[in-house]
Amino acid sequence: MTRTNTHHKDQKPHTPFLSRPAVRRLTPFVLITAVALVFIFENTASTEIRLLVPQVTMPLWGALLIAWGLGMLACAFAARRRRDRHAKRPGV
Structure with a gap:
């Protein structure tokens, strides 16, 4: 029997999961x-x-959770503004 090549010319080669850019960006976020x-x-x-x-008077975990949530919102807001600002740059 002859083996057939399963990759077509227009298909991208398989990228390992941990080498994908989205995974490399999210891994530190998930760990932290x-x-x-x-x-x-x-x-x-x-x-x-x-x-x-x-x-x-409240549990310390509640105060820390609120502070963590506000930090995550601030980070998401800053990342969105940065992405929008770079997308609007003409000629670059």
């Missing part, structure tokens, strides 16, 4: 997020937090 979430949920003690004027 996992470590941050473990850190957040290990801190279960209550603490007093001043929110400008009022002072509230």
Whole structure:
């Protein structure tokens, strides 16, 4: 029997999963997020937090989770602005 070539001329060669650009960009994000979430949920003690004027008592994990979420939103906003700014550059 003759072996047939399964790759056509117009097909791209197979790229290993860990070598793909999207995976290489997301891997540090996933690792840092996992470590941050473990850190957040290990801190279960209550603490007093001043929110400008009022002072509230809440679990430390809640405060850390809110801070982490706000940081993620800020990062996503900055990345989106950067992407939009580079997309609008004429002639580059």
